[in-house]
Structure formats: structure tokens, C-alpha cells
Amino acid sequence: xxEDVQQKLEQYRTAPFDARFPNQNQTRNCWQNxxxxxxxxxxxxxxxxxxxxxxxxxxxxxxxxxxxxxxxxDTQREDGTFPGKI
Amino acid sequence: xxxxxxxxxxxxxSPWPLTGAIAALLMTSGLAIxxxxxxxxxxxxxxxxxxxxxYQWWRDIIREGTFQGHHTPPVQKGLRYGMILFITSExxxxxxxxxxxxxxxxxxxxxxxxxWPPTGIIPLDPFEVPLLNTAVLLASGVTVTWAxxxxxxxxxxxxxxxxxxxxLLGFYFTALQAMEYYEAPFTIADGVYGSTFFVATGxxxxxxxxxxxxxxxxxLRQIQYHFTSEHHFGFEAAAWYWHFVDVVWLFLYVSIYWxxx
Numbered sequence: 508x509x510e511d512v513q514q515k516l517e518q519y520r521t522a523p524f525d526a527r528f529p530n531q532n533q534t535r536n537c538w539q540n541x542x543x544x545x546x547x548x549x550x551x552x553x554x555x556x557x558x559x560x561x562x563x564x565x566x567x568x569x570x571x572x573x574x575x576x577x578x579x580x581d582t583q584r585e586d587g588t589f590p591g592k593i
Numbered sequence: 594x595x596x597x598x599x600x601x602x603x604x605x606x607s608p609w610p611l612t613g614a615i616a617a618l619l620m621t622s623g624l625a626i627x628x629x630x631x632x633x634x635x636x637x638x639x640x641x642x643x644x645x646x647x648y649q650w651w652r653d654i655i656r657e658g659t660f661q662g663h664h665t666p667p668v669q670k671g672l673r674y675g676m677i678l679f680i681t682s683e684x685x686x687x688x689x690x691x692x693x694x695x696x697x698x699x700x701x702x703x704x705x706x707x708x709w710p711p712t713g714i715i716p717l718d719p720f721e722v723p724l725l726n727t728a729v730l731l732a733s734g735v736t737v738t739w740a741x742x743x744x745x746x747x748x749x750x751x752x753x754x755x756x757x758x759x760x761l762l763g764f765y766f767t768a769l770q771a772m773e774y775y776e777a778p779f780t781i782a783d784g785v786y787g788s789t790f791f792v793a794t795g796x797x798x799x800x801x802x803x804x805x806x807x808x809x810x811x812x813l814r815q816i817q818y819h820f821t822s823e824h825h826f827g828f829e830a831a832a833w834y835w836h837f838v839d840v841v842w843l844f845l846y847v848s849i850y851w852x853x854x
């Protein structure tokens with residue numbers, strides 16, 4: 508499983524089609540992957556396991572999300588004002 | 594001397610449509626003046642003129658119908674159509690605010706935390722005062738129906754009692770809702786949740802006050818023997834309006850208070 512993830516990460520070019528978000532407006536796609544990355548980090552950290560599988564979500568959101576959104580959300584997480592549930 | 598050979602009502606010339614239009618102009622421009630120049634004079638003038646217009650116009654209609662007999666069956670039919678069309682237009686008015694609520698709540702944006710209620714919003718418990726409010730309005734729907742049947746059966750005292758009870762229930766709703774507004778942990782400025790909540794419930798509350806006033810006028814008229822068991826359209830119109838207000842509340846309760854929590 509970890510080898511698959513490694514493989515996927517090595518072959519990564521850009522975010523693949525995600526059937527959960529089939530339409531032109533990809534906001535939710537960006538938002539969901541941003542959330543999933545930090546939730547994955549939090550969950551695996553708590554278990555004391557290697558967080559490498561989480562990098563997939565990071566790649567996806569870095570491909571999809573506008574930089575200003577990522578900066579804004581990162582700042583909000585630092586300030587404790589991030590509205591999403593992590 | 595010529596007299597009309599038809600059952601319709603050719604209304605005498607009246608100044609109230611003009612004063613009503615002027616009042617509307619003064620109120621709207623007065624609102625703009627208030628926003629930009631901090632003076633409420635024009636708006637207050639508009640409001641006073643509006644109240645005077647409404648009082649005198651409707652007083653004249655009562656004179657024409659109840660005292661002068663102009664409200665024959667075809668005329669009454671026209672008044673019925675009018676009230677139904679007006680209430681229909683109000684339905685569309687509220688439809689807009691429900692559209693706004695569902696637009697924002699079905700697909701909550703990242704700014705809200707992607708969830709509804711938005712992050713940080715503590716919604717009101719739908720099973721506390723809002724449920725009581727629902728019971729109050731439903732009960733008032735029963736009492737207004739009781740009043741109608743009392744009128745039709747010529748029961749003067751019961752009509753007065755049930756109509757008065759309906760109005761009291763209306764006031765109780767208004768008082769409870771006012772207290773809820775005061776105690777609520779969120780305000781109209783709290784994002785789209787606050788906006789949709791207070792605009793939708795606020796306009797509803799305004800309609801409760803209007804409906805209670807309409808019913809109160811009917812109570813005064815009933816006490817003064819205006820209604821007969823066969824002819825009491827003013828009351829029927831008030832009752833229709835009151836049921837409409839009740840139905841709007843039911844939609845508000847289910848959508849915003851219950852599903853929206």
C-alpha cells in the first residue's frame with residue numbers, strides 16, 4: 508500500500524479527475540483535499556505512524572488551490588481561526 | 594335622476610391613491626436621506642402620511658361597503674380575487690428569502706467552514722421557544738376558525754371571545770419572538786447565517802404584526818355590529834392573511850430552525 512502511494516507520488520503530474528467533483532467549479536475539490544491533508548496529518552501523528560501517505564492530498568491541493576487561499580488558510584490555522592474542522 | 598343599472602361599484606373620486614403614492618415616495622427617498630445625511634425627518638413624514646392614507650382609505654371602503662351597501666356579490670367577488678392575488682404576491686416575496694437561505698445553506702462555502710450552521714454559530718434549539726411559537730400560531734389558526742364559525746352562526750359573544758383570543762395569541766408570539774431576538778447568541782451581522790435568519794424571520798414577524806392589526810380592526814368592527822352572518826368579507830380576508838402568516842412560519846420553522854440547525 509505504501510509502495511502504491513510512493514508510485515503514485517513519483518508519477519504525479521497534476522490532480523487527476525475526481526468523480527466527486529465533476530463540474531467546472533472545483534472549489535470544493537481544493538477545500539476537501541486541503542482539509543484531508545491536515546486531517547490525515549493529525550490522525551497519523553496521533554497514532555505515531557509515518558505521515559507519508561498524506562502527501563497525496565498535499566500534492567492535489569497544491570495543484571488545485573489558488574496560492575492566496577492556501578496562504579489565508581495557513582494563517583488562519585496558525586491564529587486558531589480556521590473555520591474548517593480538522 | 595339617473596341611477597346605476599348594474600351591480601358594480603363605480604368608486605367616487607378619492608385622494609388616497611395620490612397621498613399613498615406621495616407617502617411611498619417620501620418613505621423611500623427618506624430612507625436614502627437617512628442613510629446618507631443622518632436625518633429621519635423625510636422618512637418619518639412619509640410614514641405618517643402612509644398611516645393616514647391607510648386609515649382613511651380603508652375607513653372609506655368600510656363606509657362604502659357596510660354603510661352604503663355598495664359591496665354586492667360581484668363586487669365582493671372582486672375583493673376576494675384581490676385579496677387572493679395580494680397574498681399570492683406575498684408568497685412570492687417570502688419565496689425569495691427561502692431561496693436565499695437554501696442557496697447558502699445547501700452548499701456552504703469554505704469561508705463558513707464548509708458546514709451549516711457555519712463554524713462558530715450556535716443556533717437556537719428548535720425544541721425550545723421556536724416550538725412554543727409554532728404551537729401558539731397553530732392554536733391561533735384554530736381560534737380564528739372558531740371565530741369564523743361563530744360569525745356564520747350569529748354567535749356575537751363567542752365571535753368576540755375567539756377573535757380576541759386569536760389576537761392575544763398573536764401578541765404572545767410577537768412577545769416571545771422579541772425575547773428570542775434579544776437573547777439570541779448571534780446577530781444579523783453574523784455572516785450569511787445571521788442575514789438569512791433575521792431577514793426571513795424579521796419579515797415574518799412584521800407580517801404577524803400586520804395580521805394582528807388587521808384582526809384587531811375586525812374585532813372593533815364586530816363589536817360595532819358591522820358583520821352579518823352572511824356578509825363579513827373583511828373578517829374572511831383577515832383570516833386568510835392570518836393562515837398565510839401561520840403557513841409561512843411553519844416553513845420557516847422546518848427550514849431554518851429545524852433543518853438549519
